[in-house]
Amino acid sequence: MMPLAERMRPKTLEEYVGQRHLVGEGAVLRQAIERGKIPSFILWGPPGVGKTTLAQMIAKLLDKPFYQLSAINAGVKDIRDSIEQADKQNLFQQRGAILFIDEIHRFSKSQQDALLGAVEKGIVTLIGATTENPSFEVIPALLSRCQVYVLQHLEKEELIGLAEHAIRHDEQLSKMDIQVDEYDALLLYSGGDARRLLNALELVANFRTPGETFHISNDKVKEIIQQNMALYDKTGEQHYDIISAFIKSVRGSDPNAAVYWLARMLDGGEDIEFIARRMVILSSEDIGLANPNALLLATTTMDAIRMIGMPEARIILSQCAVYLATSPKSNASYVAIDAAWDKIRQTGALPVPLHLRNAPTKLMKDLNYGKDYQYSHDHPGNFVQQEFLPEQLSGYKFYDPGHNAAEERIKQKLKEEWKGKYEY
Secondary structure (H helix, E strand, O other): OOOHHHHOOOOOOOOOOOOHHHHOOOOHHHHHHHHOOOOOEEEEOOOOOOHHHHHHHHHHHOOOOEEEEEOOOOOHHHHHHHHHHHHHHHHHHOOOEEEEEEOHHHOOHHHHHHHHHHHHHOOEEEEEEEOOOHHHHOOHHHHOOOEEEEOOOOOHHHHHHHHHHHHHHOOOHHHOOEEEOOOHHHHHHHOOOHHHHHHHHHHHHOOOOOOOOEEEOHHHHHHHHHHHOOOOOOOOHHHHHHHHHHHHHHHOOOHHHHHHHHHHHHHOOOOHHHHHHHHHHHHHHHHHHHOOHHHHHHHHHHHHHHHHOOOOHHHHHHHHHHHHHHOOOOOHHHHHHHHHHHHHHHHOOOOOOHHHOOOOOHHHHHOOOOOOOOOHHHOHHHOOOOOOOOHHHOOOOOOOOOOOHHHHHHHHHHHHHOOOOOOO
16 A cells, blocks of 8 residues: 555645745745746655655646656766657646656756756756765766755644644545654654654554554554664664764764764764764864864775765774874864854844945045955964954954864964954
8 A cells, every 4th residue: 555655645735844945935935936937946855754745836837747766876878868858848838847856866967957948948847866066076067957945844734734634635544543642752753754754654553553543652653663663764764863973973072982973883884974974063063273184084095985975984984083083183273153143143244444445446445445455365374364254243252263273273263363363
């Protein structure tokens, strides 16, 4: 029998749960759908928030041919075959097919290249779905031809509403006399994934005693699901829990725990590029200027594992994980950019001081653009103290060096150069 999540897949925008910023009344994607003309776009968001459902629904609402490929098992030939079929259909019916690529981040460069011409010529409207940042995973030429829409985690109330709707309206569950007394465990095991929530609900419901009201409690859910769940699900809760444990072990300077969680991910078939990408981020977020070589090693690791592949990539990943775990730590650069970002939200876009502005024309020079700017290299030590922040933020310190040998040296230098301006 078709799984509950598939049986309950919504068919209209009114039935669709979540993502109101995209498909609610007046939202950008809804307006495009209502006009009957959508751009090629990529849906970026966590698992189970409705990416595939939305793509299928759009094709149905616009009455367009729909071709679906999964990047896990589709090759260049499959892409070209789908494009050829769409081109033939356009020739006879003039309807403009939609080509949906699930997990588009798994496509290689050559596979993505195969899509370019068809997207550019309008043979197909591409809808891609990805759980990974498309800036890293989609080639620039293809990304520039697509809008990117970000899908958000479903709220607790939305997930509960989905489950209650299934209990009342699904042809199977509606006959079972089910009462959910507590939702905490179901929500925990779903990890915010609507598909996992509905399939977990169905799994638990199958353990009911016929003829009686079946009360679903947290304890009942834990007992049934723990007997049936896999040790590692790289698209679900374990995926997020174990990468979290890995990152926190590295941040906490424990190389033993770091390699253990690394091994757990590798043993579970985790995407090695996902692991390497997290270490690149961590090398700046948690180590930063305390050891600038950390970022160099992490980015080199990313390149190396792409060339080598498994199983040997495990050795390179382990070397990087141990190096990051044993490095001195600082989040000062991370804190600095977030502090600056927060200040921008508070103050808005403050004007650039006149002396820092570019002055390529006579009019700009007449308006004092660039006037009184002091060229640092004309001064001893290639430094002269002057104002680089907007007037309203003069003297505001965003970067505060961390407590480690490298940043203590930076702190001393800043203290000497910016005496009377910033307090270090």
